[in-house]
Amino acid sequence: MNDSSWGAPVPAGVWGPHQGPAPAGPGGPHPAGPAYDQHRAQQTAPMPIVPDVPAAGDQEPMPTPPPPPPQKKSAGRDLGAAIGVGVGLGAVIIASLFIWKPAFVGVIALAVVVGLWELTTRLQERKGLKAPLVPLAVGGAAMVVAGYVRGAEGAWVAMALTALAVLVWRMTEPPEGYLKDVTAGVFAAFYVPFLATFVALMLTADDGAERVLTFLLLTVVSDTGAYAIGWRFGKHKLAPRISPGKTREGLVGAVTFAMAAGALCMEFLIDGGSWWQGLLLGLAVAASATLGDLGESMIKRDLGIKDMGTLLPGHGGIMDRLDSLLPTAPVVWLLLVLFVGTG
Template sequence: MPIVPDRGGDQDDQGAARWSGPLFHDAQEPPAPSPEHGSEPAHGPARGDAGTTPGEQPTVPPAPQRKRAGRDLRAAIGVGLGLGVVIAVSLFVQKVLFLGVITVAVVVGLWELTSRLAERKEIRAPLVPLAVGGAAMVVAGYLRGAEGAWVAMALTTLAVLVWRMTEPPDNYLRDVTAGIFAAFYVPFLATFVALMLAADGDGPQRVLTFLVLTVVSDTGAYAVGWKFGKHRLAPRISPGKTREGMLGAIVFAVVAGALCTHFLIDGGTWWQGLILGFAVAVSATLGDLGESMIKRDLGIKDMGSLLPGHGGIMDRLDSLLPTAPVVWLLLVIFVGAG
């Protein structure tokens, strides 16, 4: 999972994250103090040569603030390294263990998403059939391939429709629509990680390539955007993202893609990695923007607070989920299903 601080936060014009002001840049800044709150009237007492009244100390302009990250960087790195160890150990020791990691992440992500929908919009997407169906999707995808994942998705949709019938009919359509969206957005997209894992021979290496490219893309966007970002990419959705950061994501990802496909993927070549890296940079950025749209609509900064320095599980899955089917498909085209 990406261990860099979230790129979705507000930033100033130089790209530094800024959490002390309004939640979003298009929010209204607090009004300046009026004269009756202690300001000098327009025609107040005469001032001295230094622009001060007798006995008043000269006003010293505040020093410019340094760029700083918007989150606890130490906590973010510590939690990210811990997650990385869990992922690496489970991925290369036993595939079933990593399958369990995917399932836990899916269930927790569904809980965060449905909780925020209920809190902010009073949308009651049924969690129980979503959690059970989501776990079934991941396992079915690993054991039975894409066909198994689609069957599990269909059964989960049916379960959501029936489960919601136990409550009053008010807002039934709204709730089941949100439930079907949650089923597709979290567990179904995560199923493509299980499909990569199931590949004979280099399954763990495919998953590692997918994770590395997404992390590198996020890191490149954050580093380049923080240092050189001036032109915002999508200011109405995520003011912190810049065109320079997007370029950094592409450069970092294509280099990492060439290395990963050459050294990790059976039958892969460096030029395939260039295409893969570019696709990952685009899909990861779109995934980030997509969740930013959801959070803006809900009026929240994070989906949860489970991971110190990162937010919630969904705040770490935002770029991973839409990238999984992209990497799976391109690897199937380039080297086969395995």
């Protein structure tokens, strides 16, 4: 605290010629008389009032706030709705697959058309790419049917005709952006209906229903294993720049679950199959399903969206369910042909 505010003695000579000599003492009268006493009173500030502060030992300790409750991990989606939708779709697929094969071909074609609608809509909304939906939808459905009726040759012919239809259809609009639009259209034709045609090719075998069921089971089990293990134990990111939610532990879970399911399916569902072939098949499915999931995550990240659609509660859109199935279909078809033939 500044001592001058309390009127402390001041050294001689600092008052100047007009203020006279320094005071004789702190208690006695000054020779200069009342004028000096008035000046001294003006220069003296009152002592501030300091509130009473209890001693350090008398202070009560501040209460410690309770720790925040532990945060539970969230699945990120409505799990109940996801399970309900998944069970419903599974029932439709199984019923059409084992009751009447052409009905399952219709299910594939319907999924392809809806997937193309979601993909082309997002491309136009986010990137301004006008991939023509009409030739893609017609050609995509025809591609699936041709693969079931005429085999791989029919699928290739339908793919070529669909690409040609996209080129011609886009000519009805101004030429600006033509190359970008037809490129997006050909990409959509390959990515959705052509890859889905390999499911129809599997169905043409004598044990086609069992092959398709094996394909679906292994893909679903791979995704489930990745989700369950990654959600519970995942700490190390697999591809943080593409899909931050995927972990290396989840990939281990996908491989483990898929290989176990593959051994069981090849041993008990596929005619002429063996368990060791199932291990290789499960490993390949886990790899292709993970790459397919990352591939669509790359597309959605480029488009700046979380889901391709909202048609399926708890799942997103149709394309959000086909992301791991589409690239896995040709892998399973090829390996089954190598292991047990075309049937």
